[in-house]
Amino acid sequence: MSETQTGVRVAVADEGAANVATGLPVLDHLVGELARIARLRISLEVAPGSADEEVAAAGRALGSALAEPLRGRAAGSGWALLPEEEALAAAALELSDRPLVVSNVDFSHHRVGGLASDVVSRFLNELAAGAGLTIHVRVLEGRDPEHVLVAIFKALGGALAQACRPPEGGA
Numbered sequence: 687m688s689e690t691q692t693g694v695r696v697a698v699a700d701e702g703a704a705n706v707a708t709g710l711p712v713l714d715h716l717v718g719e720l721a722r723i724a725r726l727r728i729s730l731e732v733a734p735g736s737a738d739e740e741v742a743a744a745g746r747a748l749g750s751a752l753a754e755p756l757r758g759r760a761a762g763s764g765w766a767l768l769p770e771e772e773a774l775a776a777a778a779l780e781l782s783d784r785p786l787v788v789s790n791v792d793f794s795h796h797r798v799g800g801l802a803s804d805v806v807s808r809f810l811n812e813l814a815a816g817a818g819l820t821i822h823v824r825v826l827e828g829r830d831p832e833h834v835l836v837a838i839f840k841a842l843g844g845a846l847a848q849a850c851r852p853p854e855g856g857a
Contacts, residue, residue, distance in 0.1 A: 692747035695729040698755050698850050702843070708732040708744045712832075713809070716839040717748070723768065723843030726755075726850065738805055745809035749816020755850040756781060756817060766844025768837060773828030775837035777845045782820040787811050789823040791838070806835060810842075821845075 704721035706714040709732060721728040730748060732740050756762055765778035787810045814821045821842070828834035 692733070692743050693729070693731040694747040694751045695727075696748070696751040696755060697727045699725055699727045702726050702728075704728045704730070706730045709734050709740050710737060712835075713741060713744060713806075716806075716835060717744070719836055720839045720843040720846070723766075723840045724846040724850065726843075726846065738808065741805045741809045742812050745812030746816045749813040749819070752813075752817040752846070752850070756819070759852045760850050761853040762849055764845040764848025764850075766841045766848070767826075768840040768844055770828075770836040770840060771830065771833040773830065773833035773837040774826045775828070775834065775841040776822075776824045776826060777838065777841035778822045779819045779842070779845045779849055781818055781849075783818070785814040785818050785820060787814050787821045787823065791823060791825050791834070806838075 702722040702725040704718040706717045706728065708714055708730065717728060717730060728748070730744060732743050732747070734740070735743070763780040765776070767774065767776045787807065789807065810821060810823070823838055823841070825834055825838065828837060
């Protein structure tokens with residue numbers, strides 16, 4: 687499998703915004719929610735390929751671009767608990783030399799917007815590896831798979847908002 691081409695820029699901002707073209711509208715929407723809540727300006731473009739390749743490339747590229755704002759004077763860790771409709775998700779993350787994703791979510795039998803939802807776990811794993819993060823995701827409530835996915839990405843955005851900024855009170 688050849689490496690899918692990507693272009694990505696990430697900047698910490700007062701207000702989050704995203705210009706995302708992954709070829710997968712549901713993933714574009716999810717990354718847009720993450721950017722809005724994280725107060726990051728994200729520009730992400732992924733060359734067309736298979737859905738699995740596009741998801742992996744998007745996660746890897748975004749993770750690599752997040753590595754810089756997560757280091758230096760940034761806190762390097764964060765957590766958030768956020769809803770989307772009836773769904774409620776929590777995310778906690780921290781810089782790590784052994785990146786990984788730990789989650790209680792199994793969407794292997796669901797599809798959202800034509801996307802097999804279990805490929806979202808591939809996105810999160812690639813994001814964690816690219817940024818050097820340990821990410822924990824917990825879904826506390828939720829029936830609609832799309833609402834659950836949005837809640838996860840919003841919670842991840844909230845955790846990134848904390849992690850990419852200096853800790854309260856200094857440094």
